[in-house]
Every structure is written in structure tokens, then in C-alpha cells.
Amino acid sequence: MPKSMTGYAKLQTLLDEYKISCEVKTLNSKGLSVDVSLPYFLNSKELDVISIVKRYISRGKVNVRLYVKFLRPVQVSFDFSMVRTYFEILNEVRENLSIPSTVDLSHLLNFRDAFQFEFSNDDIEHAWASAREVLEETLKQVVEERAKEGQKLTEDLKSMTKRMKQIVNAISEKADQIPKYIADRIRKNAREILPDDVELNKELFENAVALIADRADIREEVVRLQSHLTRIEELLESDQPVGDLLNFISQEISREFNTILSKSRLLEISNLALEGKYIASQFKEQIANIE
The missing domain is CATH 1.20.5 (Single alpha-helices involved in coiled-coils or other helix-helix interfaces)
Known part of the structure; x- marks a missing residue:
């Protein structure tokens, strides 16, 4: 199940030689960015910290604050x-x-x-080994928090997806009425314009209905929407980062609803497409929180 991009954890450990605390906060972001704050004697380990973070988190803005206090005299x-x-x-x-x-x-x-605090390479490596363990434990807690929040978001997204599928199915059922609706409108307009003693040319009438019905045909949009929504259901069951892909698909869904609105000849279909477009916009807002 997808994870949220927001999470927070703080861990503090007291060892024989050190008091170590680590604080990790993650926020929404288009990609992955890591901001690290370390004790000055561990500044050389910043790239190591970033590398460790990438093993746990693939997307979001990550703030890492690591503190190490020596409990023994330092030169x-x-x-x-x-x-x-x-x-x-x-x-x-x-x-x-x-x-x-x-x-x-x-x-x-x-x-x-x-x-000037004087640390040997052994001092630095020993302190880093302990700090790294605390960092990884803190990141594990952050991942757990992101997973819990992601579960709540996923349930909302599934509910929205289910409603959009209902809307698309309803549009599909009403789409079959479009040719008859167009024929009735053309016939009605012709009767209002032409004299009573003039009969409609059957071939011309059928050609006009076929031409307009073809322009108003929304079956391709319906099929694509059904495919997109099925794909979303699959992604919402995945444990991999899917936020970017979900965002792309949500844009495609909005585009298909817009096309249906522009082609629509039936008020019922227009109303359904409007609702679908509204839910798609809410869906897109929620996806902004998904890793």
C-alpha cells in the first residue's frame, strides 16, 4: 500500500560514551531532497547520511537533525x-x-x-557507528508513520476511484442513447423550420444523424477512463512508490472527462462528467501526499 510523504520521528539513546538524539521530519515534495544537520566533527559523514536516507525514503523533503554529546572528557x-x-x-x-x-x-x-575539540579518526568513526544506528532506527519509525498515514490516504483514494468508476459506467449506459437523441433533435428542428408539406429526405437525414453522432461519440473516452481507473486500483495495492504515476494518470482522467463534456449532447452525461471531473480534482490533491 502506498505511503504518505509526511512523517516525524525522534529517538534518543544513552550509551556509555555518548548521548545521541536524532530527529527526522518528512514533508511533501515533487522529488527527494535531504537537508542534514550534524555535529561539526561528523560533517564528513553528510553524504553517508543522505545515502542511508535514500534506502528508506524515495520521495519527499527530508530534514535530518543528528546530535551527539560526549559523556567522557574530550581534549x-x-x-x-x-x-x-x-x-x-x-x-x-x-x-x-x-x-x-x-x-x-x-x-x-x-x-x-x-x-577546538580534537578528535582522532578513531573517535570520529566510533561516534559515527553509534550515531548511524540511531539514525536508521529513527528512519524506520518515520517509515512506519508514513505507512500508517498512507493507509488512510489510500482508503480515501479507493473510495474516490470507486465513485469515478460508477460515474463512468453510468455515462457508458447513457452513451447508447446519443444517436436516438440526435435523430429526435434533428427531426424536431426540421419540423419547426420546414413547411408541413415538405418531407425529410431519408438518406440525407440518416447521413446527418450519423455525422453528428460520430462527433459526439464518447466510447473511446469511456474505454480509456475504465482502463485508467483499473490501473489506479492496481497501483493502490502496490507497496512501491507510485505517487508520480498516480499523478500522471489523474491528469489523463481529468482530460477524458473534459473531452466528454465538450462532446456531450445529453444533460445527464454532462452532469455525470462534471461530477467525475470534480472528484478527479480531489483525487489529484490527495495524491500530492503520496510517495
Whole structure:
């Protein structure tokens, strides 16, 4: 069954050395886009995160926030030269602007780039191994949420598809009445225009009915609609991403209903086609949420 593109999960794990939390949020999108936020010492793993996300999600806007807090002491170096430069600049600003307060340590500690956390490659790989497990568990939860939401959407889409099939079947039944309706209209119009003593030429009359009936023939549109709706029913049972294909088919369905409306000679068919077009538009809106 198709999945929704919207989902959210947050997972937090406490290990011996780390406190790791991961938050994943997914939204609707035409394709797949992944936005990643990592601790700076894991910035080199951004492509790995994107690759992992692609294994779980094929469509949608995905926001990944991964946090790693060390629970053991970490070696830190301090850039005194940089802080000394900041101190001199702040003093210069204070003097030029005649600011009475002095520069103190709290001001200098705001410059986070003065602190350098030193991690070895082993430290980074070890932290990443733990963070990756949390990331994958979070993604699994997101997929489950998307599946639950997708089930609700699919039920709505199935209901709409069933109604459209009923409409198409009703149009198909009434389409057989079109030639008789056209013949009656031509005969009635001719009687209103021609004198009573003038008889209709049978051959000309039949040719006129055949020509107009051919232009008003909607059997091809009906057959295509039935085929599209059957295909939709198949796709709604699939576990694969089908949002793009469903969107394309919904456009074709709207086009067929529009053609029927332009050809329609019977008010009943026009009313049915209008309802079908309206449901098709609702169907298309719901598909925007399907992966």
C-alpha cells in the first residue's frame, strides 16, 4: 500500500560514551531532497547520511537533525592568538563608541571558534557507528508513520476511484442513447423550420444523424477512463512508490472527462462528467501526499 510523504520521528539513546538524539521530519515534495544537520566533527559523514536516507525514503523533503554529546572528557585546545585579536578589536570598538563598560572574560567566551575539540579518526568513526544506528532506527519509525498515514490516504483514494468508476459506467449506459437523441433533435428542428408539406429526405437525414453522432461519440473516452481507473486500483495495492504515476494518470482522467463534456449532447452525461471531473480534482490533491 502506498505511503504518505509526511512523517516525524525522534529517538534518543544513552550509551556509555555518548548521548545521541536524532530527529527526522518528512514533508511533501515533487522529488527527494535531504537537508542534514550534524555535529561539526561528523560533517564528513553528510553524504553517508543522505545515502542511508535514500534506502528508506524515495520521495519527499527530508530534514535530518543528528546530535551527539560526549559523556567522557574530550581534549580541547584554545586559540589564545585569536582571542587576543578579539579582545583588541572589542576594546577598540568600546573606545570609539565611548562605551563605559570594559571587556571581560564572558564577552570573549562567546567566540566559540576559539575552542577546538580534537578528535582522532578513531573517535570520529566510533561516534559515527553509534550515531548511524540511531539514525536508521529513527528512519524506520518515520517509515512506519508514513505507512500508517498512507493507509488512510489510500482508503480515501479507493473510495474516490470507486465513485469515478460508477460515474463512468453510468455515462457508458447513457452513451447508447446519443444517436436516438440526435435523430429526435434533428427531426424536431426540421419540423419547426420546414413547411408541413415538405418531407425529410431519408438518406440525407440518416447521413446527418450519423455525422453528428460520430462527433459526439464518447466510447473511446469511456474505454480509456475504465482502463485508467483499473490501473489506479492496481497501483493502490502496490507497496512501491507510485505517487508520480498516480499523478500522471489523474491528469489523463481529468482530460477524458473534459473531452466528454465538450462532446456531450445529453444533460445527464454532462452532469455525470462534471461530477467525475470534480472528484478527479480531489483525487489529484490527495495524491500530492503520496510517495
